[in-house]
Amino acid sequence: MTTPPAVESDLGWALGTVMRTYMAAANDAVDGIPGGPRGYQVLAAANRGERGSQLALAQRLGVDRTVMTYLLDDLETAGLVERRPDPADRRARRVVLTEAGSARLCDVERRLRTAEEHVLGPLAPEEQETLRALLRRLATRTGAHSADVCAVAEEIQKQDAAVARPSR
Amino acid sequence: MTTPPAVESDLGWALGTVMRTYMAAANDAVDGIPGGPRGYQVLAAANRGERGSQLALAQRLGVDRTVMTYLLDDLETAGLVERRPDPADRRARRVVLTEAGSARLCDVERRLRTAEEHVLGPLAPEEQETLRALLRRLATRTGAHSADVCAVAEEIQKQDAAVARPSR
DNA sequence: TATTGTTATACTCTATAACTATA
DNA sequence: TATAGTTATAGAGTATAACAATA
Numbered sequence: 001m002t003t004p005p006a007v008e009s010d011l012g013w014a015l016g017t018v019m020r021t022y023m024a025a026a027n028d029a030v031d032g033i034p035g036g037p038r039g040y041q042v043l044a045a046a047n048r049g050e051r052g053s054q055l056a057l058a059q060r061l062g063v064d065r066t067v068m069t070y071l072l073d074d075l076e077t078a079g080l081v082e083r084r085p086d087p088a089d090r091r092a093r094r095v096v097l098t099e100a101g102s103a104r105l106c107d108v109e110r111r112l113r114t115a116e117e118h119v120l121g122p123l124a125p126e127e128q129e130t131l132r133a134l135l136r137r138l139a140t141r142t143g144a145h146s147a148d149v150c151a152v153a154e155e156i157q158k159q160d161a162a163v164a165r166p167s168r
Numbered sequence: 169m170t171t172p173p174a175v176e177s178d179l180g181w182a183l184g185t186v187m188r189t190y191m192a193a194a195n196d197a198v199d200g201i202p203g204g205p206r207g208y209q210v211l212a213a214a215n216r217g218e219r220g221s222q223l224a225l226a227q228r229l230g231v232d233r234t235v236m237t238y239l240l241d242d243l244e245t246a247g248l249v250e251r252r253p254d255p256a257d258r259r260a261r262r263v264v265l266t267e268a269g270s271a272r273l274c275d276v277e278r279r280l281r282t283a284e285e286h287v288l289g290p291l292a293p294e295e296q297e298t299l300r301a302l303l304r305r306l307a308t309r310t311g312a313h314s315a316d317v318c319a320v321a322e323e324i325q326k327q328d329a330a331v332a333r334p335s336r
Numbered sequence: 337t338a339t340t341g342t343t344a345t346a347c348t349c350t351a352t353a354a355c356t357a358t359a
Numbered sequence: 360t361a362t363a364g365t366t367a368t369a370g371a372g373t374a375t376a377a378c379a380a381t382a
Contacts, residue, residue, distance in 0.1 A: 010212075011284050011300060012194055012205060017307035019187050020230045026180055037180060044178075053363065062188045064351060069365060091358045091363040116179050122309035127302060132179060134291060134299045139185035141290035223340065232374060237342060259340040259381045 018119075025115035030108050034074035038063065040112070042071060043105045046081055046097045053092050080104055186287075193283035198276055202242035206231065208280070210239060211273045214249055214265045221260045248272055 026037045033039040041061055050057070058068040072095065075081045080101035086092040097105065120128040194205045201207040209229055218225070226236040240263065243249045248269035254260040265273065288296040 011288075011303070012190065012280070013209060014300070014303040014307040015187055015190055016230065018303055019183055021306075022180065022183055041181060055363065062184065065364075066352085066366085067350065073365095086363095089359075089363080093364075112180070120179075120306070122306055123302060130298065131302045131306075132182070134295060134302075135179070135182040135186055138189075138288070138290055138299075139182040221340065233341075234343085234375085235373070241342095257340080257382075261341075 022116075022119050025119050026112065029111035029115040033080075033104070033108060034078050035071045038071060039075055039080075040105070040108055042068075042075060042095070043080060043097060043101055043108075046095045047102065047105055051086075051094060054095070057095070075101075190284075190287050193287050194280065197279040197283040201248075201272070201276060202246050203239045206239060207243055207248075208273070208276055210236075210243060210263070211248060211265060211269055211276070214263045215270065215273055219254075219262055222263070225263070243269075 023037070026040075030036055030040045033043070035042070038061055042057065045057055045060070052060075054068045054072065055065050058065045061068075063071075072081065072083060076083060079098055082096050082098055083093040084096055086094050120131065123131065191205070194208075198204055198208045201211070203210070206229055210225065213225055213228070220228075222236045222240065223233050226233045229236075231239075240249065240251060244251060247266055250264050250266055251261040252264055254262045288299065291299065
């Protein structure tokens with residue numbers, strides 16, 4: 001009835017707050033890049049030579065494929081990327097970095113490193129590395145089979161049933 | 169010129185991916201609550217008895233104060249909270265939980281715990297606790313003086329100058 | 337004059353559906 | 360028939376500005 005034991009790890013609030021702080025810093029760092037942080041991530045993917053389709057790229061960034069079209073339109077207009085026909089599949093396009101895009105990416109990555117250091121600033125260096133590693137593992141794992149939402153829903157319903165039965 | 173050393177800790181991508189995964193699970197868990205995850209956080213704040221203004225609450229959640237109005241409208245319509253006049257300041261309103269709101273909050277918190285466990289599932293128990301602790305510290309710290317964006321911008325400009333000078 | 341909260345309006349972002357061209 | 364990509368339209372979410380009440 002009083003304050004409950006400590007339900008308050010409040011992962012949601014912490015994640016959201018850190019995310020907002022990071023987004024504010026990142027938005028500042030990628031200022032001028034069409035599409036903001038996402039535009040940067042497209043540039044980074046193109047630089048890595050990831051030759052997946054636009055669809056695959058969109059899924060990795062967690063956006064709709066139509067959004068990717070607009071994003072690439074803007075990046076192409078800005079002269080940072082080019083869409084070239086894929087010789088293997090004439091439906092698909094390959095996204096490649098222009099020289100200007102490459103230079104811009106290099107510049108932005110430096111700014112982003114600075115921004116990240118500020119966001120993680122409150123933690124000790126080894127703690128920063130721990131956090132990065134944990135988040136990275138979580139992201140790659142959950143990214144792999146991202147449709148576990150169904151499993152969660154099922155388990156919740158099971159619990160609902162279990163709770164509804166005895167205590168009422 | 170080749171792949172750079174390892175700029176690829178890619179904090180931004182990892183944070184974004186984990187955030188999306190969590191949001192998907194949380195949206196499911198708070199299904200039915202007006203305003204979704206934010207509605208829940210308002211309930212949780214009200215339950216804690218945080219008697220700050222709507223404005224303060226909005227800032228904590230990182231939303232505009234006008235959004236808070238709509239959010240509270242919906243929560244009040246659903247009979248989960250009430251707006252009562254603040255005796256100390258007749259401009260302000262106090263947000264208090266109704267009995268139904270309290271019950272609903274209890275239910276949702278159980279669902280959220282389950283969802284969180286699934287999101288953090290890929291990590292070992294002690295790693296989960298480490299991640300929670302690190303995020304919490306980061307959130308409270310950065311939340312405290314959240315306007316450090318200016319400091320970041322300044323430092324970036326300094327670096328821009330330093331980079332532009334010698335290598336060009 | 338500054339601040340809390342509300343309302344109305346406008347804008348941005350995103351998804352939906354329909355279309356073209358390839359496979 | 361199914362898929363990659365584009366386009367147009369509609370919708371949700373959000374911010375902006377103007378307002379009333381109070382400090």
